[in-house]
Amino acid sequence: RGRARDATRKSDLGQIKRALEVYRSDQANETVPADTSGDVVTDLSGLVTGNYIRSVPEDPLGTNIYQYDADAGLVNFALWAALENSNDPDIVASCTIGSFTSTAPVGYNYCVTND
Numbered sequence: 783r784g785r786a787r788d789a790t791r792k793s794d795l796g797q798i799k800r801a802l803e804v805y806r807s808d809q810a811n812e813t814v815p816a817d818t819s820g821d822v823v824t825d826l827s828g829l830v831t832g833n834y835i836r837s838v839p840e841d842p843l844g845t846n847i848y849q850y851d852a853d854a855g856l857v858n859f860a861l862w863a864a865l866e867n868s869n870d871p872d873i874v875a876s877c878t879i880g881s882f883t884s885t886a887p888v889g890y891n892y893c894v895t896n897d
Contacts, residue, residue, distance in 0.1 A: 784866035860884035
């Protein structure tokens with residue numbers, strides 16, 4: 783069951799990533815939302831109100847809120863989930879896009895970044 787939930791987590795982050803990419807392309811300055819709280823439900827609620835995504839997905843167990851991190855220029859972003867399978871080959875402690883490196887929040891180990 784844990785692996786199935788991990789597959790859902792990966793799919794959820796992919797869905798949020800796609801919504802953020804479309805959002806960014808629609809902005810005159812091509813930026814993403816600021817990461818004021820770190821959690822996707824709070825920071826990315828504008829994706830819902832702007833009709834970029836129907837609802838912000840939540841972790842299948844409801845115990846860990848997906849995390850969001852954006853660089854200072856609001857150009858690059860990272861999304862984080864907590865995978866249950868400790869042997870998953872996609873587990874990382876940090877992820878980098880361009881000059882932006884996002885370190886895993888405590889308890890989180892899977893990252894998706896913008897393209």
